[in-house]
Amino acid sequence: MEPAVSFENVEVDYDGKPILTGVGFNVLPGEIVGLVGASGSGKTTLLRHLIGLNQPAQGEIRIFGERLNQLPHASRQHLRQRIGVLFQGGALFSSLTVFENVALPLNERGLEDSWIQPMVCLALSLAGLAPETAPLMPSELSGGMVTRVALARCLVIEPELLLLDEPTSGLDPIVSDAFIAVVLNLQKNLGITVLMISHDLRALKRLCHRVIIVGEGRLLAEGRIDNLEQSRDPRIRAFFRLDEETNP
Ligand SMILES: Nc1ncnc2c1ncn2[C@@H]1O[C@H](COP(=O)(O)OP(=O)(O)OP(=O)(O)O)[C@@H](O)[C@H]1O
Numbered sequence: 001m002e003p004a005v006s007f008e009n010v011e012v013d014y015d016g017k018p019i020l021t022g023v024g025f026n027v028l029p030g031e032i033v034g035l036v037g038a039s040g041s042g043k044t045t046l047l048r049h050l051i052g053l054n055q056p057a058q059g060e061i062r063i064f065g066e067r068l069n070q071l072p073h074a075s076r077q078h079l080r081q082r083i084g085v086l087f088q089g090g091a092l093f094s095s096l097t098v099f100e101n102v103a104l105p106l107n108e109r110g111l112e113d114s115w116i117q118p119m120v121c122l123a124l125s126l127a128g129l130a131p132e133t134a135p136l137m138p139s140e141l142s143g144g145m146v147t148r149v150a151l152a153r154c155l156v157i158e159p160e161l162l163l164l165d166e167p168t169s170g171l172d173p174i175v176s177d178a179f180i181a182v183v184l185n186l187q188k189n190l191g192i193t194v195l196m197i198s199h200d201l202r203a204l205k206r207l208c209h210r211v212i213i214v215g216e217g218r219l220l221a222e223g224r225i226d227n228l229e230q231s232r233d234p235r236i237r238a239f240f241r242l243d244e245e246t247n248p
């Protein structure tokens with residue numbers, strides 16, 4: 001099966017300063033994979049390289065078997081339309097309403113208004129938002145609603161691959177669980193592939209088939225959470241707070 005995402009011996013850097021080296025992993029179609037690690041370890045940096053905002057210093061990154069930075073402009077645009085990205089903090093446009101924020105990717109494609117209206121309503125509903133949310137401004141939304149609007153903006157393009165950067169951070173457990181339920185439904189009903197950056201153990205345990213742990217400038221471990229929890233490596237145990245639980 002062709003991976004939805006593949007990193008092969010990738011090095012990412014800023015101005016020649018390496019952040020992560022020797023990064024290699026795959027995400028298979030239909031999988032939900034967590035990308036975890038301490039703050040500043042390079043998770044968002046990997047995501048930026050994956051979607052072509054930054055170029056790797058070394059190695060190959062592929063999405064659906066294609067190298068984004070080697071494609072001609074039109075094919076690159078086409079590939080990008082298969083990917084929904086939820087940036088850390090939601091990244092809504094503060095001067096646009098919820099409706100306008102969610103409609104943005106459709107406007108960019110030049111869709112007619114008569115199509116945009118029902119597609120935005122469907123995306124809002126898939127993200128668990130009532131139609132009454134549509135005219136609100138981002139400043140009128142709670143943190144959980146901002147995340148859902150950002151998710152709706154991803155879903156409106158019917159993506160095959162969803163990239164989520166800290167989607168549940170700052171949400172209370174009830175709102176976070178509701179968000180998790182939405183993502184699980186999308187995966188179950190639409191077979192969507194998800195790569196989720198998160199510090200939220202609860203969300204990771206509920207959602208992810210597998211996690212990848214980054215730290216010390218490289219991949220530290222990869223596997224199912226229940227297997228990684230058996231690890232004797234103190235860095236991995238620290239991540240899952242295993243020793244805290246046994247020695248409170
Ligand atoms: N635009 C940039 N220019 C230079 N250095 C950067 C830039 N963005 C991030 N960095 C540095 O790269 C490293 C990795 O940052 P990154 O944002 O990828 O971490 P992260 O794992 O996503 O952290 P967090 O969990 O806090 O979101 C950090 O040391 C950060 O200071």
Ligand SMILES: [Mg+2]
Binds near residue numbers: 043045165
């Ligand atoms: Mg980050």
